[in-house]
Amino acid sequence: MAAMTFIQLLMIFAFALPTFKRAVASDPDIISDFIVPPNFNGTIDGSFFTFTGFRGIFDQAPETFKGSKASLVEFPALTGQSVSYAVLQFPPNTLFPPHTRPDATGLLFLVDGTLEVGLIDTKNNLYTQKLQTGDLFIFPKGLVHYQYNSDLRRPATAIAAFGSSSARAVTVPPAIFTMGIDDTILAKSFKTDVRTIEKIKAGFTN
Numbered sequence: 001m002a003a004m005t006f007i008q009l010l011m012i013f014a015f016a017l018p019t020f021k022r023a024v025a026s027d028p029d030i031i032s033d034f035i036v037p038p039n040f041n042g043t044i045d046g047s048f049f050t051f052t053g054f055r056g057i058f059d060q061a062p063e064t065f066k067g068s069k070a071s072l073v074e075f076p077a078l079t080g081q082s083v084s085y086a087v088l089q090f091p092p093n094t095l096f097p098p099h100t101r102p103d104a105t106g107l108l109f110l111v112d113g114t115l116e117v118g119l120i121d122t123k124n125n126l127y128t129q130k131l132q133t134g135d136l137f138i139f140p141k142g143l144v145h146y147q148y149n150s151d152l153r154r155p156a157t158a159i160a161a162f163g164s165s166s167a168r169a170v171t172v173p174p175a176i177f178t179m180g181i182d183d184t185i186l187a188k189s190f191k192t193d194v195r196t197i198e199k200i201k202a203g204f205t206n
Contacts, residue, residue: 027103027164030080037076057087058094061155065094071166078165085169090115090149091158098146098172104164106139107146113156119145144172177201 034048036044049162051070064122071084077086088096090113110131117137118128130139139145141163149156176186177200 015099016083026081027080027166032080034077035080037079037134042078049077051077054087056091056156060140061091062089063091065090065096067140071200072180081165084162085168086162088147088158088160090147090158092149092152092155095148096146098144099169100142100144100172101139101162101164101167101169102142104162104167105141106163106167107161108137109138109159109161110135110137111157113149113154113161114151115156116148116150117145119143173203178204 003147036048038056042048051074053070053074054068057068066089067090068087069084070086072078076082080085088097088108108131110133112133116128116133116135118126119139119141120126120158121140129137147158177197183194183201187194190197
């Protein structure tokens with residue numbers, strides 16, 4: 001119970017950071033069928049609309065959480081299309097820590113295993129769910145959320161679709177504890193002492 005309370009505090013505190021402003025605009029509408037990036041020198045054929053970066057992604061299981069993206073950086077044909085994609089791989093007992101996506105809503109499809117997910121809204125309500133294989137879960141744009149595979153033996157795999165071709169993720173713990181916020185301010189914010197804050201910060205440098 002104490003651990004969940006601390007997670008809630010992390011999430012609530014995140015809304016005070018300018019990085020997480022929800023005023024960031026979504027992808028603008030385009031007036032053409034698609035956009036060819038200025039630096040693209042290839043032929044516009046079927047290969048331009050094809051992304052092959054996920055080939056072999058399931059051949060070897062990662063040892064830590066791994067997120068593989070298909071955004072406009074990796075897949076230029078997505079420019080202006082307001083969509084991107086990610087494959088999220090969770091080895092046993094791993095998580096994607098609390099984070100937010102200021103540009104896009106996320107729709108997660110769990111294709112294998114189980115995941116504990118949660119999000120907190122702007123009224124500080126926490127919503128949690130344990131997903132089973134085949135479930136979908138939506139993470140509204142700008143809200144802090146997380147995914148956790150608590151199974152000690154079985155990995156989990158999820159597919160995430162985003163309503164932006166560049167769905168940035170801002171992870172809450174590093175944003176709070178590695179960006180130079182004064183230890184006293186953090187201690188008062190989390191109702192703890194400076195020594196505890198120092199221990200937490202040390203965990204990000206080891």
